[in-house]
Amino acid sequence: MMSMSSGINSIDALAYSSWNSVPGTAVTLTYQFLQSPPRDATSDDAKGFQAMSFAQQQATRAALNAWANVANVSFVEVTSGGQLRFGTNDQSADNSSGYAYLPEPGVAAVDLYLNNRGYYNSVFTAGTFGPAVLLHEIGHTLGLKHPGNYDSAGSSVDGPFLPTATDNTDYSVMSYRYSSAFNNRYDTTPMLYDIQAIQYLYGANMSYHTGDDVYSFGSSQAPVCIWDAGGNNTFDFSACFGATQIDLHAGAFSGTGNGLANVSIAYNVTIRTVVTGAGGSTVTLNDAGNVMKGGSGADVVRVGAGDDIINTGDGIDTVVFSGFYGNYAIVRTVDQVRVTGQGTDLLSGVEVLQFADKRVNVSDLLLAGQGGPSNGNDIFTAMPGNxxxxxxxxxxxxxxxxxxxxxxxxxxxxxxxxxxxxxxxxxxxxxxxxxxxxxxxxLDIDGASGQIYRLYQGALNRAPDSAGQGYWTWAMDRGLALVSAAASFAGSPEFINRYGALDDTQYVTLLYNNVLHRAPDDAGLAWHVGVLHTGLSRAAELLNFSESPEFQASVAALVGNGIEYTPYG
Structure with missing residues (x-):
C-alpha cells in the first residue's frame, strides 16, 4: 500500500501511502458508520465512543464526495466490514478535533474519530470548522499525511514537508497552519496540493464537470479549489463588492477581497471566461484565449498569449502587455481596439494600454481609416477596403x-x-x-532610409543589398549618427578591398566618380582636398557628396517609389 515518491515536493509532502501498490490506479473503498468500537480499537479509540449523529453522517458523505469529485476514488456504504470506519469519541484530553489512521500494508481497515466533545463537530455549514475537519481526516484515510513537521494521533510520519510559505490551508486542507490572510473561513474542498497529491495516488476524475460550468464567488467566499475536467468554464466575481485579485492560470490563486487567496485553480484546469464586479479587479489572463466581462470598477487586465476578447465595462481600465510597444500592431476603430503581438486581443471599454516601455491612452490612438495624425511612432494594421x-x-x-x-x-x-x-x-x-x-x-527617402541608400552609392558605388539597407536603417532609427554610419562605410572591408589606401586627392576623386559620375574639376578638387587638410573627417566629406542636392536629385527616380529592405531585428 505504500506509495512511490513522485519527486515533486508538493506531492511527496502529502502522499504517504495508498490503497493501491501502483500510483495513479483507481480504487473503490467501502465505508461504514460504527455503532460500537471495533474489536481492534485502542483504549483511546474506545474512550467515550458514540456513533455519529445523522448530521455527522451526512457531512461525512459530503466530504467523501468532495474527494471523489477530484480523484478516481469511489465509495460504497456498507453496514459492516468497511475499509473506512467512522465514529466519534472523547478527545478532550488531547484537545483534538479528530484523528484518523493512514492505510498501511496488511491493514484491512482504517478508522476515523471525531471529537464528540467539540461543538464544531456538530455544525457543518460550508466554511465552518466542522466540514474542514472531515475533509482533513478523510484525507488521512486515503493516504495523505500532514505537510508540516507537527504531530497528530495516528498520523505521525516523516518528511518531506512543504516549505513554510506554502504550508498553510490555502494550499492544503491537511495543513495545521493558516495563511496570513485567514478570515475565519475554512476550506470547503480539497485544496491545490491535496488535489495534485490525491490524483497522483489514484488518478484524476475526468468525468467531473465536463460541461460549460459557471463558478460564482462573493466577497465572503470560503476557501475553495476548483477541479473541472473540461468545457468552457467561467469565473464570476460580479457579486464581490470590493477590489478583487483574479488569476486564471492553473495552479494560481485569486482573492475575493482583503488580500485573500481563497479561490485557486487545480492543475490541468482551464478557465476561459471571467466576469468582474464593481470594486475594481486586477485580472491575469491565461494563454488559452479568454473572454472578460468587466464591471463598473477600474480594472487592470494582464493578457496572456491567447486571443482574448476583453470588455472592461465602465471605469478607467488598463490592459497590460508584457512586451515593448514597437512589437505590437494596434488598430483602433470606433467600437474597439485590436492589438496583435501576444495573440490577437480585441478590447472595448479600455482607456489605457500599458507596455513594457510606455503607457498609451486609447483616445490618442488613430482611428483606422480616418487617418488623424499623431506625434508618436505609430503602427497601423491594414484593413480590407480603401x-x-x-x-x-x-x-x-x-x-x-x-x-x-x-x-x-x-x-x-x-x-x-x-x-x-x-x-x-x-x-x-x-x-x-x-x-x-x-x-x-x-518611404522616408528624405530620412534615414534615403541617407543609407545614398551612402551605399557614394562609398561603394552600388545599390544597397536588402539586408544591409535594413540593418543600417535600423541602427539609425535607434540613434546612430549619420556621420558614424559614413565612417563605417569608408572603413569597411568592402571599401578597402575595392579601393585600397587612398590619399586625400584620390579619395575626393573617387567620390566625384561614385556620386557625381564625372571627373572633378580643378577648382572643386582643390576645395574639397583643402577642407580635408584643415581637419574635416573623410566621413563628413563623404556626406558632403552623398547628401548634396545634385546627388539627391540624381537618385530621386531610383527611390521615388520607396526603398526595398529586409527588416533587421
Missing part, C-alpha cells in the same frame, strides 16, 4: 498581412498609394515604413 492613413510625426509603420508582390506602391503628391490585387487603394501620408509578410519598403 483607407486613408496619416501617421503625422514620428516613425510610423503600416503592416500588411499579404506578401510584397501582392501590392504596388507609387509616390502620389505628398504621400504614397498602395494598391492591392483586388484594386483597393490605401493613401498614405506621414507613413515611413510599410511591412509585408515577406519584406518591407521604406
Amino acid at each position: 483607407e486613408f492613413i496619416d501617421g503625422g510625426l514620428g516613425l510610423d509603420t503600416l503592416v500588411y498581412s499579404s506578401a510584397r508582390g501582392a501590392s504596388q506602391i507609387r509616390a502620389s503628391g505628398k504621400g504614397y498609394t498602395v494598391t492591392d490585387a483586388s484594386g483597393s487603394v490605401d493613401v498614405l501620408t506621414g507613413v515611413e515604413r510599410v511591412l509585408f509578410s515577406d519584406g518591407a519598403v521604406a
Whole structure:
C-alpha cells in the first residue's frame, strides 16, 4: 500500500501511502458508520465512543464526495466490514478535533474519530470548522499525511514537508497552519496540493464537470479549489463588492477581497471566461484565449498569449502587455481596439494600454481609416477596403498581412498609394515604413532610409543589398549618427578591398566618380582636398557628396517609389 515518491515536493509532502501498490490506479473503498468500537480499537479509540449523529453522517458523505469529485476514488456504504470506519469519541484530553489512521500494508481497515466533545463537530455549514475537519481526516484515510513537521494521533510520519510559505490551508486542507490572510473561513474542498497529491495516488476524475460550468464567488467566499475536467468554464466575481485579485492560470490563486487567496485553480484546469464586479479587479489572463466581462470598477487586465476578447465595462481600465510597444500592431476603430503581438486581443471599454516601455491612452490612438495624425511612432494594421492613413510625426509603420508582390506602391503628391490585387487603394501620408509578410519598403527617402541608400552609392558605388539597407536603417532609427554610419562605410572591408589606401586627392576623386559620375574639376578638387587638410573627417566629406542636392536629385527616380529592405531585428 505504500506509495512511490513522485519527486515533486508538493506531492511527496502529502502522499504517504495508498490503497493501491501502483500510483495513479483507481480504487473503490467501502465505508461504514460504527455503532460500537471495533474489536481492534485502542483504549483511546474506545474512550467515550458514540456513533455519529445523522448530521455527522451526512457531512461525512459530503466530504467523501468532495474527494471523489477530484480523484478516481469511489465509495460504497456498507453496514459492516468497511475499509473506512467512522465514529466519534472523547478527545478532550488531547484537545483534538479528530484523528484518523493512514492505510498501511496488511491493514484491512482504517478508522476515523471525531471529537464528540467539540461543538464544531456538530455544525457543518460550508466554511465552518466542522466540514474542514472531515475533509482533513478523510484525507488521512486515503493516504495523505500532514505537510508540516507537527504531530497528530495516528498520523505521525516523516518528511518531506512543504516549505513554510506554502504550508498553510490555502494550499492544503491537511495543513495545521493558516495563511496570513485567514478570515475565519475554512476550506470547503480539497485544496491545490491535496488535489495534485490525491490524483497522483489514484488518478484524476475526468468525468467531473465536463460541461460549460459557471463558478460564482462573493466577497465572503470560503476557501475553495476548483477541479473541472473540461468545457468552457467561467469565473464570476460580479457579486464581490470590493477590489478583487483574479488569476486564471492553473495552479494560481485569486482573492475575493482583503488580500485573500481563497479561490485557486487545480492543475490541468482551464478557465476561459471571467466576469468582474464593481470594486475594481486586477485580472491575469491565461494563454488559452479568454473572454472578460468587466464591471463598473477600474480594472487592470494582464493578457496572456491567447486571443482574448476583453470588455472592461465602465471605469478607467488598463490592459497590460508584457512586451515593448514597437512589437505590437494596434488598430483602433470606433467600437474597439485590436492589438496583435501576444495573440490577437480585441478590447472595448479600455482607456489605457500599458507596455513594457510606455503607457498609451486609447483616445490618442488613430482611428483606422480616418487617418488623424499623431506625434508618436505609430503602427497601423491594414484593413480590407480603401483607407486613408496619416501617421503625422514620428516613425510610423503600416503592416500588411499579404506578401510584397501582392501590392504596388507609387509616390502620389505628398504621400504614397498602395494598391492591392483586388484594386483597393490605401493613401498614405506621414507613413515611413510599410511591412509585408515577406519584406518591407521604406518611404522616408528624405530620412534615414534615403541617407543609407545614398551612402551605399557614394562609398561603394552600388545599390544597397536588402539586408544591409535594413540593418543600417535600423541602427539609425535607434540613434546612430549619420556621420558614424559614413565612417563605417569608408572603413569597411568592402571599401578597402575595392579601393585600397587612398590619399586625400584620390579619395575626393573617387567620390566625384561614385556620386557625381564625372571627373572633378580643378577648382572643386582643390576645395574639397583643402577642407580635408584643415581637419574635416573623410566621413563628413563623404556626406558632403552623398547628401548634396545634385546627388539627391540624381537618385530621386531610383527611390521615388520607396526603398526595398529586409527588416533587421
